[in-house]
Amino acid sequence: MTIYEKLNLIDHARIDRVVAKKQFYESGELSSADKKIFDYVEKMYWRYALKTENSFIQPFADEERDYPEIEVMEVVLREEKQLKRLAEIIFRSIPYPMLLFFVLGDKIQLWLGKLRKNQADSSRMTLTATEKTEWLAEEDQFWEGLSLKRMPSTNFCALYEAWFDTVSRRHLTEVGISAQGLSGEAARETMNQLQKIEQEITSLRGQMKRESQFNHKLEINTKLQKLKREKANIIEQGSGEI
Numbered sequence: 001m002t003i004y005e006k007l008n009l010i011d012h013a014r015i016d017r018v019v020a021k022k023q024f025y026e027s028g029e030l031s032s033a034d035k036k037i038f039d040y041v042e043k044m045y046w047r048y049a050l051k052t053e054n055s056f057i058q059p060f061a062d063e064e065r066d067y068p069e070i071e072v073m074e075v076v077l078r079e080e081k082q083l084k085r086l087a088e089i090i091f092r093s094i095p096y097p098m099l100l101f102f103v104l105g106d107k108i109q110l111w112l113g114k115l116r117k118n119q120a121d122s123s124r125m126t127l128t129a130t131e132k133t134e135w136l137a138e139e140d141q142f143w144e145g146l147s148l149k150r151m152p153s154t155n156f157c158a159l160y161e162a163w164f165d166t167v168s169r170r171h172l173t174e175v176g177i178s179a180q181g182l183s184g185e186a187a188r189e190t191m192n193q194l195q196k197i198e199q200e201i202t203s204l205r206g207q208m209k210r211e212s213q214f215n216h217k218l219e220i221n222t223k224l225q226k227l228k229r230e231k232a233n234i235i236e237q238g239s240g241e242i
Helices: 022-028 032-040 083-093 154-176 184-210 214-237
Strands: 015-019 039-049 070-077 098-104 109-116 127-134
Touching: 022 032, 022 083, 032 039, 032 083, 070 083, 070 154, 083 098, 083 109, 083 127, 109 154, 127 154, 154 184, 184 214
Parallel strands: 070 098
Antiparallel strands: 015 039, 039 070, 098 109, 109 127
16 A cells, blocks of 8 residues: 555545656756755656545635645655755745655655745745654554545645644654644644753753863753753653643
C-alpha cells in the first residue's frame, strides 16, 4: 500500500504529472543561491489536485484565507540539504494549500504551509506557518492517521487545518506527551515551550563549560536544574500547562 493509498486520496483527483524545476525559477523570482538548492532535487511530481468536482469538498474563503483546492506535491531528493528553504520556495510559488512530500530513499517527510492573502498584493499569498513530520517509513502507521476518511470534509480549510494539527500533535507523542483531546494550537504552544527551554538549557551548558569560577558555575547549575524540572513537569502533566 502506497502512502497515498493510506491517506485515501481520491483516484479521480490523481494527476501524476512531472513538474519542471525551471517553473520555479521563472515564477519564484529566486536568487542564484535559491536556484542552487534545486540541484539537490532529483524529480518533482504533481500527484493530486483535490477539487470540489472530484471530492465534493467545498472551497473556503474569507478576508484572510483562500482554500479553493488542495494540491499534493512529491519531491524526490538527491540529498537532504536546505529542506526548510526549499519547502518555503515551493509553498510561495504555488498559491494553494499543499501537502508537500519529500522522498529520500525509503524515507518520507511531509511538510504543510499555511497561507494568507497578501494585503499589499491580492495576487500573492504570504506563508505564515509551516509544520513537518520527521522522516518516516512508508509503512509507518502515522500515515493512516492522516486518512481523508478520518478528517473533517466540510471544506478545504477545515481539512487542511486538521492535517496541520495532526502533525503538530504528533510532535508531542515523540517526546512522551499524550496529545489525545488536545487542540493543534495547544500542541504547538506546548512544543514551543519545550523548545524554548531546551534552547536555554543548551545555552547554559555552554556557559558552564566556559566558566572558570566555582561560584558562577554553581549559579549556572542552579538555573540549569530549574529548567530541567520545568521541562520534566511539562512532560509529566502532558497538558501544556506549566
